[in-house]
Amino acid sequence: MPNISVTLELKSEVENLLNAYAQCIDDDNLEQWPGFFTDDCLYQVIPRENHEMGLPTAVMWCDSRGMLEDRITALRHANVYQVQWYRHLISNPVISTDDGDTFNVQSNYAVFKTCNDGESTVYNVGRYVDVIVRDKGVLKFKERTAIYDTHRITTLMVIPI
C-alpha cells in the first residue's frame, strides 16, 4: 500500500481539527460538537479492555450526527449531574494516509475534570483513533474512537470525551 507523505500543511490542518474539537467541549459549546463529524459517522467511547478483546461494549456509541445531537439534548434537558468542567490535553498525533483523501490519525488525550468543590482530577486518559475525511472542503471526523485506559470511571460520564 502506498503511504503518501503528510505535508506540514496537512499536519497543521489536522492538528487544528483536534484542538478545535477539544476546545469546543472544554468551552461548553456542546451544541457545536456534532458539527465536527460527517453526517454518517461513528463516535464511540470504549474501555481499552473491551477494545483489546474485540468486544463491542462502549459507554457512548453514536453512528449518526442525530445520535450525537441526542447526547447533547439529553445532557442539557434530561440528565441530572453536578456542575463539571473538562480540560482536554491532546498530544502526539500521528497521521497517515494511503490515498490523500482519508486520514488515519492517532493521538493521546488526558481529560481533567473539575467540579464545584474546586478539585481537579485526572478523569479520563486514553487515545483517540480517528478516520478523518474532507467534507465540503473541511476536515471532519468520519470515525472517532476514544479508547480509554482509565477503566474505572469516577461516578458517571455525561460530557463526551
Added chain:
Amino acid sequence: MPVKDRSIDELDWNDPTKIPFQVYTDESIYKLEQEHIFRGKTWSFVALESELKDAFSYKSTFVGDVPVVTTRDDKDAFHVWVNRCSHRGAEICRERHGKSEDGTFTCVYHQWAFDAAGECVGVPFRRGHQGKGGFPKDFKPSDRPLQKLRVETLGGVIFASFAEDGPTLEEYLGPEMVKMMKRVLCKPIEYLGVTRQYINANWKLYTENTKDPYHASLLHLFHATFGVYRSTMGGGAEVGGPLGMHSLLSAFTIENEDKSEYEKGDIRTYDTGVKLVDTSVLRVTPELDPVFTNHIQSIFPSMVLQQIHNTLAVRQILPKGVDQFELIFHIFGYEDDTPEMRAERIRQMNLIGPAGYISMEDGEATELVQNAITADPNHHSLMAMGEDGDKETLLTESVLRAYWKGYQKIMGVTKS
C-alpha cells in the same frame, strides 16, 4: 454518648420505616458485613460462563473484600478460589482475565503452582538441594490447596459462596427469583463487554437504589422527558428469597394508563416538547415473556440482573471500604441474536452504564446521600411508602423494608 460508639445491636431501628444512617458510615459495621454477608451464607456473582469460553480461561474479581479467581477447567467445570497463595499469601493471578496455556496458575513469588481447581501441583526445591534444605519429609503439596469456594451456576451465570454448609443456590434465591431470572436467562448468552465505575458511597445505598421503584421516573428525568417510563405504568415490586433480601422491579406499558399526575405539571420536565432525533434507543423490541420495558432484579448481596428495553446486563456491586464501591456492568446478548437485534442492543447501550441516559444518575444519587449523612450517623432515613407485601404498584418502599428486615437477621442484630 458518643454516637460512633454504638454497636450494631444498639442502633435505634425498632421502627421498620427508619434506617439509622450509621449503617452506611460505620467502619465496624462494614467489617461485620464482610464476615456475616459476603463470607457468610450468601451467594455472590463472580462471572458469566461466556466470559470464560475456553478451557483454562480465568477471571479475577472479588467476593466482598476478598480477591477471588474463577476458572474453567478442561472438563467445563467452574472453580472459584481465593487469589492468595497457600505458601506465603501472595496474589497469584495478576490479570483481570486470560487463559493459562498449560492449565496451571503459578505464584510469581516462589513459583508454587496450582491447577484450575486450586490444588497445589508444584513446589520448587521441595526436597532442597543435595540433601540440604527443602520442606520437611512429611510435607505434601496436596495438603496446601488454595482456599476454595462453593460454585453453582444458573442460566450461564456463575455464583460462589464461602459457606460450606449454607443453602444451595436455588434455596438461597427462592423459587420466585429463580423463575424470573430464567425469564432473562432463557437461552445461551454471549458476553459483550464490561463497564466499570467507582462511586464514593456505601454499597448498600446502591442496593437500595435497585429496590426503589419510586425514584425511577423522578431522578431519571430522561424517562419522563422522553415518555419511556412513568410510575403510573403497569408493573410491580416483588420480594424473594428466604430472608426477603432479593427483589424484582418490573414495568410494562398498559392501555389507558392514567398519566394525570404527570400532566398536572408538578413533576419536573415531563413532556417538555424536547425530542430525540434517533428514537431507536427508546424502542422495546418484544423478545422475552412476559414483555417488560424494565426488569431490575436485585440478588443480594452483589448482583443485579437487568433488562432495560433490549439491553441485558448483570451488574456487580463490589464494596471498597465503608464509603466506596465499584459498580461493574457485564453486558450481554443472546448467542442467537440476529445481526439486527445485536445492532439494536449496541445502540441501546447508550441507555445503561456510567454514561447511560437512564442509569448515570444512580451513582451520583448514592453520593448525594453519603455526602449528607456522614456527619450525622444518629439520624435516620424514612421508608414509609406503601403497604408491606405490595406487589402491584411502583409507588412503594415495601421492598426496601423487607430488605432491611432481612439485613438485621443476617447481621445477627439481637434486638427485635
